[in-house]
Amino acid sequence: MSTQVETLVNQEYKHGWVTDIEADVAPKGLSEDIIRLISAKKREPEWLLDWRLKAYRGWLKMIEPHSWPNIKYTPVDYQSISYYAAPRTKNPLGSLEEADPKLLETYEKLGIPLSEQKVLAGVAVDAIFDSVSVGTTYKAKLAEQGIIFCSFGEAVQEHPELVRKYLGSVVPLSDNFFAALNAAVFSDGSFVYVPKGVRCPMELSTYFRINTAETGQFERTLIIADEGAYVSYLEGCTAPKRDENQLHAAVVELVALEGATIKYSTVQNWYAGDGEGKGGIYNFVTKRGKCAGARSKISWTQVETGSAITWKYPSVILQGDDSVGEFYSVAVVNGHQQADTGTKMIHTGKNTRSTIVSKGISAGQGQNSYRGQVKVLPKATGARNYTQCDSMLIGNRCGAHTFPYIDVQNASSSTEHEASTSKIGEDQIFYLKQRGLNTENAISMIVNGFCKEVFQELPMEFAVEAQKLLGISLEGSVG
């Protein structure tokens, strides 16, 4: 690659600042006492504490997965981080009217205004700051239609029957190392319930912000769409720039009952570490949806641009007959970032269909792996899967890897897998420059074209945001 391209300056991570607010932080380390402390702080019922402890005891016997993912890092010291951090404010959290102005400022600065006059039209937001929810917009308006949208903590208090029924029903507490850890120590997250036949009138979204140093964020999100319901949900995330790595181990569970549709979109922009690979978020996340009822549909769309390491596989269990699972992904690695991401589509119901479109972009010294499993069980007669997996390389020092697993146990089903790898060449850039575009605009045009099929799945407002983010993530990447 030419030097003129190489000299493009790397843009600073925009969200790397810290909010100066006093925090109530649990002592470092993990033990049953810490779990009891978290549970007590959240005034949880006995059954939930028992559930956490059970997860913790199971987790102690598990091993951090280092052998199979294509990522390299020093094992996390679980005793050196704090598992709970909440801003210390005069007023109780959860009410936006009385929220600490510093917290509101934080979100305003991130482009997510929470105050009544400025809220984003058509988008309800739950704002999570470290381990707690700052507040949720449009809550009352949604409640008019019976839609519950609140923090997980609040759901435990107000709707314990729903939480108890669905918690762990998609991602069991012993599912994997990070999911078990999350089950033991999870703090806050969002809860959504859309009742029978209701089409949620606005986008629901959660904005996660890690602020306090040496803490982990372990949020848990649970979304239930009852029969015939529809909901579109989006999450966004950022964190300050710090030299040490911070752990983010979330769990998201989606349940779609008969005829229901859940569309879940992620724009992930955690701090990725500096140019030498120092610092950044370890994003070890378990996301899974269950198409429990017939003709239900779950669609994951993710744009992963941040984090030092990403380890996540948003999956769908296609249990209901004629149910549909989708996974649209753009994963970008630059600098020293590593991503091992993909999906699992588990077909158990008849005539179930799944679509996987994965776009991996590798730049700098980044390593990007697509890992996907398509499993068709014996009863899944007529199941169909289509997988398309494209990688783009920018420069000579990055890597793209593909690990597809296809396991078909029903002869009437069909699976298709297409894969491609391309390189942004000097010729492509030169062609666009010869037509008057500068290098940055040329790269942005090529990359956006590459990601088009995924971006068109995002809600309008966020598609524009995602395109911009991609431009920033790749600035200075061609070398």
Place this chain on the structure above:
Amino acid sequence: MLEIRDLRASAGDKEILKGINLTVNPGEVHAVMGPNGSGKSTLAQVLAGHPAYEVTSGSVLYEGRDLLDLEPEERAQAGVFLAFQYPVEIPGVTNAYFLRAAYNEIRKARGEEEIDSMDFVDLLEEKLKVVDWGPEIMSRAVNSGFSGGEKKRNEILQLAVLEPRLAILDETDSGLDIDALRIVAAGVNTLRSQDRSFIVVTHYQRLLNYIVPDFVHVLSNGRIAMSGGRDLALELEARGYEWVDAAATAASGAGA
């Protein structure tokens, strides 16, 4: 318009252009011919600023400016257009989006306002006629899955939209069947004007039956070995490039 003086350029360690001299006045059409490896495509690429080539000496003045000092996009914005021998595919980006982005970059550089998509559609409707195309082509991704002929036609469409002052056609005729050649040549002919100049790089005289040049230059081993009117192309066709090479060797031998 364009003054090339003793231009030398190399790719890696290999010198390809070994002292090119060429003057192009407004409205003139110059054909640059030559056998494979004589440096004619390199000349086209160097004028457009391709980073694979290094200019080692000489100068190129374009409308009084030092062309070699400009970035490729600045040259484009100043009105230099290269119709590529191998147009590049840009998957996922529609022809319409791409062309409007390019058009607006050039307008911005001239201090003009950007055009909105509605006005651009009207403009396109006119320009598509130049290459005898319908509007469907605009919603296809840039050159993606285009046939060789379609790619070349797309280059001429871009030429029509971007309205350069100096258009360099790099082997636009290669890989074209006779019908496509006619369309492309007719497109170029409608774009000829008193203040637009062309450098037509070609291996074969065939294209020059359709795009009739004012001057013909023959490259041999990185230098212009012969220059003349359009008859030179016909003579070349009859006698072959060996004739030029022999003449060039004799000339350089005489000078040594």
